[in-house]
Amino acid sequence: MSGFFRLTNQQIISDLQKLVGKEQVLFKRVEREARAGDASIYRLVPRVVVLPRNIRDVQALLDYCRTHELYLTFRAAGTSLSGQAVTDGILVDVATHWKGVKVLDEGRRVAVQPGVIGARVNDILAPYRAKIGPDPASINACMIGGIAANNASGMCCDVAGNTYHTMASMRFVLADGFELDTSAPDADEVFAAQRPALYQGLLNIREKIWSRPDLVERIRTKFSIKNTCGYSMNAFVDFERPVDILAHLLVGSEGTLGFIAEITYNTVRDYPCKATALVYFADFVDAHRSVKPLADAGAAVLEIMDAAAMRSVEQMMHYSFRIESEMGALLVEFQEDEEAELAARVAEAERILNSYRLLEPLNFTRDPAQRALYWKMRKGLFPSVGAMREIGTAVIIEDVCVRPEQLADCARDLQHLFVKHSFPDTIIFGHAKAGNLHFVICTDFSDPEQKRHYAELMDDLMALIVKKYDGSLKAEHGTGRNVAPFVELEWGSEIYGLMWEVKRLLDPWNMLNPGVLLNRDPEVHLRSLKVMPSVSPIVDKCIECGYCESHCPSRELTLTPRQRIALLREIRRLKTSSDSAAAAEASELEQEYEYYGVATCAGDSLCATACPVDIDTGELVKNLRAERHPAFAKKIAEKTVEHFACVEGIVRTGLRIATLGGSTTQGLACKITSLAHKLTRGKLPAIPQEFPFPKPAPRLPTAPKPETWENAVVYFPSCLTRAMGKLDGERVSVGLAEAVVTVLRACGYSPYIPSGVHRYCCGQPYLSKGFFDAAAQAARRMTDFLWDATRGGEVPVVCDTSSCSYTLIRSYGKLLSGNALKRWQALRLFDFPSFFVREILPRRTEWPKLDRRIVLHPVCALTKLGNMDDFRKLAETFATHVTVPLNSGCCGFAGDRGYLVPELTRSATKPEAQEVLLGETVLGRPFDGYYSTNRACEIGLSAATGRTYESIVYLCYEALCRNNARS
Template identity: 40%
Template sequence: MHAPALPAAFLAGVERSIPRERRFDDHLSTLAYGTDASFYRLIPKLVVRVESEDEVVALLKLAGAQGVPVTFRAAGTSLSGQAVSDSVLIVLGEHWNGRDIRDDGARIRLQSGVIGAQANAWLAPLGRKIGPDPASIATCKIGGIVANNASGMCCGTAQNSYHTLAGMRLVLADGTVLDTEDAASVTRFRESHASLLDQLATLGRETRANTPLADRIRHKYRLKNTTGLSLNALVDYDEPLDILTHLMVGSEGTLGFISAVTYDTVPEHPFKASALIVFPDVETCCRAVPVLKQQPVDAVELLDRRSLRSVQDKPGLPAWVKALSPTACALLIESRAATHTLLHEQLDQIRAALAGFRVEQQVDFSEDPVVCGQLWAIRKGTFPAVGAVRPTGTTVIIEDVTFPVERLAEGVNRLIGLLEKHRYDEAIIFGHALEGNLHFVFTQGFEDPAQIDRYDAFMQDVAHLVAVEFGGSLKAEHGTGRNMAPFVELEWGSEAYQLMWRIKRLLDPSGLLNPGVVLSEDPQLHLKNLKPMPAADEIVDKCIECGFCEPVCPSNGLTLTPRQRIVMWRDLQARHRAGLDTTQLEADYAYRGVETCAATGLCAQRCPVGINTGDLVRKLRSTGADRTRTANWLADHFATALKGTRLMLHVANGAHLLMGTRPLGRASATVTRVSGGKVPQWTPAMPQPLYRLALPRPVENGKPRVVYLAACVSRAMGPAAKDREQTPLIDKTRALLEKAGYQVVFPDNLDNLCCGQPFASKGYAEQADRKRQETRDALLKASRGGLDPVYCDTSPCTLRLVQELADERLDVYDPVRFIRMHLLDRLDITPQDAPIAVHVTCSTQHLGEGTALVEIVRRCARTVVVPEGIHCCGFAGDKGFTTPELNAHALRRLDEAVKACSEGISTSRTCEIGLTRHGGVDYHGLVYLLDRVSSPRATPAG
């Protein structure tokens, strides 16, 4: 049953409160924004992106007056259906990133839009972190972390949001704002909501006086538990304001809106070690858990045999993982300490505690970050391993339950029995063993009633097993959502369940806040509005719609994110198969889905199943790549094409001299827009043409040789007219290499060479491959069959050559890797005082050289700024010229971040054009900085 249409008076009020560009009611936007990581699908009638608390207040007052249900949405990583709506979806915009670090990091106040990992990055220099550590911490936001009481591998119960909450700013359903850290706000609230506070106090007194109920609540929260509302607030606190704020934790947006929270932070110990202990069976493994709970451990993760089997082929794992017995069960253990000595004392203690247990195999405690990374890759790879092998059209479901730790072995075996009974043969079990918290992952189709009935039968069995037989919790950390709302009464009993409803009706009397979530009177709710996962393209069919990709996408907030691109492409393909007219949707998708995708593939780095949405976009571009003859001509006459580029730059610079900066900028923007991006947009950062290449013939002089492949952009583009650096990149690079004692060799016919990236990005794969092969042959010749290293001055070109050249004889270096490995020990560096900004390009990140780039710049400058939240500049080859709004959106906060810097450093000439324009400082290649601060070392190493 669909929600009724939104009242006209409500819509009129929204129009007065929210600008048009932040209101979405078209099918593409509502479906894209309305999708979260769960297996439920509700399409909102209206999506509103809010940028201030005042807007939230206005919307809640409107909703209350007109009886309109609303749902709050942060990052949409929730797994239980708590962030979807068929009414109004209120989505956090980008202006919710405020923070206030207090008492040397002992406390931190965060607005609800701050990503959890960013909060920890701010606290890291102070040796602190926030307590919650969900697996989605690099994506999920504080509002969602608190509203779901999310925890994680090390958090347990002691360090979750409920127990580390020091203050909160919230908005109630009636639009009232309360800030518990503002005395004036508290005074006003006590006066305006005295009755509410009195009723909360009464509920607390009644609950604490009801000894059986109070004891049951305390028992339930001895375990990890997010099923239902946080009734522990009524027994843990007697001050009504404390009760209110702690009820908000874990309420999933059903009691109010959380604007900001203040956390008591926890230590982030610098010394850590990890071990993988494999026991012969579940019983032995689980008997070790209570013993470990008494030891100085920070994380103990259980992995059943099927979990280990799902990742046994991953690189770096011991060969013996494949040979483990069918009943084997493992614990992944981590211990942390403030000092190296203390860590070793702790490890000895843990080893002694486990000495009496039979062990089948083990990787003993290691402090090596590489070894630890490989061990934790086992744990982190289990969920995506199931997702990657599921049949197309099915979804991945991850449930999390808690058994009392003392009955963990029995619980694991009973759970395995249920999975076998219902034929979930691919399912795996892993979890946070110290808390008795198990995750089980399985694949499920919802395409026909029989599949739904199977799922329902399984969930009914799980609910009775966990909640009734074992007295555990059906949701340990993923939130109740729609998924477990029908089972809350089964778990808690009627008395506690009715108490939750009293709280709900007290704080949301009209039932307009996220209806159907946490509490529901519909016993079939968990079987309704199930998300379809139709086949779309083999490149993206494995997408689980988790949203982990979204923070690094440059078009996030402009058009679509990778998750949204996939969701919409799935919808379009399903509509095609149904014979529906998709003309308008395809037209919208052409711009929002295809044209504004940078296709740089950063999404693949964050994706649990390794999907590069850019590959889909390039494939879609190739279907419209109908200028094959032109592409062939350009490939065959590449040197002539470069001359054309230089001529275009010459004309643009001439126009600049004639018209001036502002008139030309306005005129160029208009022409670019009218031409649909076919005519590049001129900017003051536009390079001057580079006409002459001074390429000396090699003369053997006994020095080590390096083949210098100057990218086509370096051969065509010189510095901008007003850039303080007027030496072309080719000359600067050659000078630096020679300063370090190298003989520089250029490949023959350089102006005709190209890595193929310009063709590949436009969908002309055949021409791209041809140019790449020509370049390979020229590099083999110039490097004497691969004897000499190849230096490429532009990281995107290097990435394509490294990824695509099927010739192990060639060793192609980007600037960062070559400088790191071959130049630093040949140069003396005197760091400069002037602050430097660093932009790590997407290709540098893919090459694994991002950290090295920042470290090299830190050797060259005493003050280095790496702007927060800018993962990709959005220039994307030529997108900065043809789709300038993508570049502008991606770098919209750059100027503020780098305003104290004298210069910016990067490794891609085109990226530097956009960075210079939007950052307000000149960006140059890394070699400019290194050359400026270095001198030849008298006796170079090696």
């Protein structure tokens, strides 16, 4: 198309802003470069990114592209593996504004918009014991738009469970702007009346196929196994009405035929009884041989791994044996309605498996934690393999399918191919039950020799799968750019020609994702390849899979962790380029990165909990902040550690002054801090008007050194607790420290607040800002202080603020050394919820319970500590109904970042706040309480919801000490 040559970028941007609104058009270099990649090996920089809000915006965008001969690509999560979610044209983000989910027929159906994460749909369906059929390994990150557009399947999902076969209806928009909801009773008639040429064109193609029995049989045979190579031509065989044919053609079309605005699934059963085993075979061939008998025995999951795949997750799985090249593994799971049925299935599986030479005794576990570990390993296998690659290389995952009985031979042939083409370390894994194998290759595309090896491997691979096995070149990852040149090889010229006829019929302008899925360029799969230069040991092993993105609080505001890493790589590439314009482009990106990449990163490191290889982009950003600190700033930070009581006093005084005159002085404080924030370009914090103002904290209660150390506990009130007091609307009048002391005493403990506690900080504020020397200094001071207070680690320590508890429990290992490290290792450190659940709850069998419906906000530190279950159990001990929002996540406040970058907190809390308020609408009244474990996070959630969040300690206080609590 020539439109991009006739129109300037500025003209396109201006036109689009008028069409869909200024805020829905992203055009800065940092915004475009951030979206230049997906999870594949391809990289294309879009001219502009558009965020349509509704179907009307989509139609306007399509009309504009038709008129001006432009092209576009729809993108949801960008976890695609074959290059179908990148473009150098207009990139259309259908994630941001497309989050609708409607559960229908008591969970038997669910209608979903394209921007909803697959796992979130299953979370919503969980109360109905239902789920969607597709279950790709990336289900915690990928979105429905991609799941449907790629016809993804997965681990439990066979052919019958994919989107094509479980779709009930679809709402779509075609390239000409035509919108149709196929659930309407007269949908076919409307289609015929409003688009007669399209209607008849589909009938004509169907007639061509049905006039040739050999083509009908060929299509049926090809789709009897997993197949996403080319279009879903089985639609012409399986359906008669053009509206049904069209809807099913759109499934798996990778956005090349139209836009899927909503899809309604027929859900599948989520069985309550499950048993899972990870079975290790001495011989990989035996693993293959066991597949058919296990499938016949009713196994729902059979996931195979070769020795190289096993080696990639060795640190996670802790094998009791040394891995040899001939070994293999099989992840086996049975799912049933009743335990008796499950036990019978497992018994038969054990009989089958014990006939082979196994490396460890069989253990089919029902334990949710152990099963979750197995599934975390399997879902993270691709990124885990990628993390082992040589730094600077890119990662390719291929995806083929053969008949299950051909699986062992195919795996052996693949291994021979890898050796032939100089990829001896390639790993093989996949969905053995379906005959679907994946293999991962790592190579450096900047090296012409390695690129040639890859091209030759692809040619031989395509020939092997098609000519020897008559298999699928793509089973579930979509054709994309990766296999587009080979579609004709698999399907033959006649059916391939019909695919082009479908494309020309539905998109005669070739404006929808051109070059993807069908492409006559025999080398398109070798163009626009990613390079991944080294930027930091912290993130160099990132393969840009996108698993981290759903956990990032800045994902809707600026960048995600994946994008932060990709941009640093692009900056590095530009800086080392010989192109004369590259230096200026790098400088422009660096300048924009300061806000997008550094300032708006909360540094909470939740991304690491979602990453299969624990990449912590928050740590990377903290290092970047550290690099930007001048020497005098580091000295000032260290001085504040030494005089922390003064810092705390200043905060308390400021709060006292700001709250003396009520709303008048608070409003003045907001204006003054806002002005200071602007004058210092964000260096000083601003207090937004909508953020609730805490009163200064009351003096700490008296909790002297106990006379006897039996049942003693050292209580460390965090600096937040010592400085910030009550918010308006809190139910209980006492300060948090007094509540903690009172609760501990009510449970038979002797809490002790050591003298001089005001002089100490855990170091978390310094860590988050990149003042590492100051943080280490704070850690040493705190360790010595607690060592003395606990009599050398004899007495446990409890902290009331989870972020501080995390710093004490997890961060000191990196900050301390020598004797200080040994002392810290001897300390028994607890976050309040965990101390209560693990140490106090077992002491009684009955606890008083309040008849209340409450909401919890789990802060990042709880998740990172693995203490979420403790938090919930504590709440359930004292309240009758406990809700944890599905959209709960990092609030973005991050200590003081909510004041420094308040738009981060506004953006991060929006989904959770909407869910809480929707829950109240359903309930018909507000909840009875809103609880968390960090004062800053409570301020952020209070601002977002208009409800008052407070510490979970107060729930315990009210239940245990009602006579002292005032409602």
